[in-house]
Amino acid sequence: MDLPQDDPAGRLSLEQRMVCAIRRVQKNGGNFALLLIRPRYCLVSQITRGVVMHPGLIRQIYDRLLPLVRRIDSVALLNGQNIALLAEDVKGTGAALSLARRLHALLDSPFSAMAERGAIDSDMGVALYPLHGLTPTDLIANAKAALLQTTRPGGTDMELYNPASPSVVTTDRGFSGAELMAAIHHDELFLHYQPQAHLPDESICGVEALLRWQHPRHGLLYPQQFFPSARLHGVLLSLEAWALRHACMNFASWPPQVTAGMHLGINVSPAFLCDAAFPLLLDAVIGESALLPCLIRLEINAEDLVLQPIEWVSRMPAIRQLGVGIVLDHVDDLALVPKLLRMLKPGIIKLDMDIFVGEDPALVHGAIADLNEWAGQYGARLMAKNVEQVSQLAYVMDSGIGEGQGTLFYPPLPAVAVYALRNR
Template identity: 30%
Template sequence: MSQSALKLARGARRQDSPRRDEDPATFSTEEVADLQFSLEQQLDAVLQRNEKLEQLNSCFEAALNHMGRGLSMFDSEQRLVVCNKAYADVYELPPELTRAGTPLVEIVRYHMSRSAGQEPAGDAPVEWIKQQVARLQQGGHLEQIQSLPDGRIIRVTYEPLAGGGWVDMQEDITAQRQADEKIEWLAHHDTLTEIPNRFHFRERLEHQFETYDPRQGFALLWIDLDHFKETNDRLGHLVGDGLLKSVAARLKNSLRAGDVVGRLGGDEFAILQVGVDREELAANLARRVLQNIRRPHEVYGHSLHTEASIGVALAPHHGQTPEQLFACADMALYRAKSAGRGVHAVYSPGTVDSASATQNPLRAELKKAVERSELALHYQPIVDLREGRVSSFEALMRWKHPSRGMIPPSEFIPIAEETRLIVPMGTWALKQACTDAKDWPDSTKVAVNLSAVQIECCDMFEIVTEALHETGLEPERLQLEITETVLMRDQARTQEVLRKLHDLGVLITLDDFGSCFATLNYLRSFPFRKIKIDRSFVRDIPEHHDCVAIVKSVADLARELNMRSVAEGVETAASLLAVRNAGYTEAQGFYFSPPVRASGIKRAVKQCALRLAALDTAIAEDKAGKGKAPPA
């Protein structure tokens, strides 16, 4: 303030309380003008500060109201300090309840009355606030999940303030919860039929074993549709899928409360029937299921007639673990199919065993073969055509019968799969192959075949990791071969298992490519790193020139997908020359070596090297004009 203005101000005070012996102060025009100018400056400064505060408040309010979450602040007296629009929208508050100074108790009372449809009883809002404040004082940060009447799910977080009171934020997590629930549902249900999948059904079965009343057991019904593959091949996958959905719906309608139906994979279903204290109850359900399945199924303009076979096993009489009960139901299912299909059979140890032995004596003997260690592994080399060396050996199971001699895999592997003996047989083969491979050079891998039954009936990831851990074999040296039929059984489960094994470092090979009904979608969906063409195409090259085009197209496809390609069934030098010219990276067959015992590995490697050298020499001589044909 200027000197004249100060003087004017002092004069003004004297005028307010003048002494009798003093004359009133007089001020010049300049001094009055100076004071006016000073006051105007101060007023402008105040107005500017107010304008800036208003701008800040406007920005603050805009920021609050554009937050993706609700926010509110309450003081130590539980009165509203500030809230944003999202907060009001979450609880659908009227404008009068969003003003600063509004008691929290009024907001809570309003929310409770809307949720319950009536005024809250007594001091319910006050008690709720007391509990919230007590929790904040005890633990500081607080988080709660609120379910609103309209179905929304809100996550609320509270942060206490230093001077008392708190800040809370509201986040709408409805979509996140729905997504989580969807993922959970997909993990436990078959997406086609929308009933429990094999994994979830087994969970329910395990839980039933843990909680059932011994005085009232339960039954497992294993259902297999008869001749479904013919319908699927004749009318297509769309109609086949429609038939599976129709059957699943019929099965659900056949059950009582508490019973569970699941899809095990492909055309196989299972029912867990609870509260079964006698065999007749399970048999009645089986007959009812068969009747429902026999009724015509209207699918995409087709009236389809189908039958089913059912194997029944009761707990605890036939099995006291899920594995035992599944095995007994499987044997009963086999008896039902042997009886002509379209019927059910209840497990009976003597009857099933004797019937099985009569139908095929190898069934009973194969179980003994596993127990007596009559099975062995032979190894056939797979040759890298680019590097000119053995890159891996495929493990092939052999059965040396004490009286019948060597039994080919084509005879006993199907039996092993039907009886589920393939599970312990496959586990043994995997561990034995890994053990043998530890004695080979580090650059040589071992390939082991997997059955669809193994993937469906056990945790293959755990079995593989256990085998690698016990033997010390690096995951990168193990290759697992699966056929196209495996992919058709339970695609979701198979994809999950193969993906985990791939991430572990194990190489996954699609075996017998082109022999069945594989689609290119499999190559995109599953983590394959190698394709092995079916041996029939390679074997028929000399007689069928069109096979050359097929063989080359598969090699080109593998190259475009950045996968390795294996030609299986190379039995002559001409076949080897054809697949090498077609661009295959590896080859396998009797031209190099038949399957040999583990003790013959070194000899097989030398023989492969000699075969490759002989072929190269013959080709070089032929180019030089000597006309010498490649060795047969």
């Protein structure tokens, strides 16, 4: 096994190996992982391309990696500074992170280079095919983005690619009502789907449809960048109606082997629930798509419910009669839960795991136990949301929560990537 440099030929060598790995996954199923390793505090020497690792140190790092590198794997040196490991047949994100931890342990001890010695540490960025990219170029870029995340506040020395981690602009851009309606009429809107995982095996049990806007000037926009304008100009319900219809029609068109055992989550605002036409629209969409109503889950933001006038409660009987599921989404204030459980009677409560970051583990376990008890009294069960750190996953697994969603499992994906995951 060679250690190609990241000159044009070397980069092509790594990309060609990734192309071969992609073909094997497409044929046989499975995943592969790309791990970028950046040694820190290492000895360096100057050559014409800039500051790079000492050749003797490169050899020692490579020798350290050998116990975990199989014949089917590939190793390359990128930019003279980062080491890339292409690990094939990796069983999901948990296995990729476990491999990264073992690599980190192997590198976390003193090295010697020539006659000198120096202790090094390492940062790692991890991206998986097909979760985090469908081409070698995308996977390399996203592994680099994960590596960059290790240097940001809150980052650790080992990061899985998270499309939400880079500095996504969340400020509304002040669009006019005409611009927003044009997005609908000019086919500028589209949907991504974030898989939801059954635990503990992380198999996909459903997807949440997420609205995106490919703006002709501003590029990719997320809902938080245009929903405030839509609400201001009275266009929000039109956007939600578009998302509801297209999510159901798209899901109904997916092959049966993809959707088997899956449900479809769709975000619905309390304002949409309060609209007298909503039950009629939902009924029409169910009929048009021919989806079984029990496969549809309406996900309703807990905080928005509290702020919205109480009239949404009167709409719930007509909605329930259609046979769809109800999800209490984005629960980040546990004090609100008992009241909302009584009023909404959801089947699922999505607990936002972000609220537990940095908290005492005993308090976290106690809070989740209380929430489980409340949910059980109303026939509901918990789903963990925004699971993005290994520590959050530990809380989820220890608490016996049966479903999870977050970039630690799967990021939002185009439909074709969901197909690839389900067919692996």
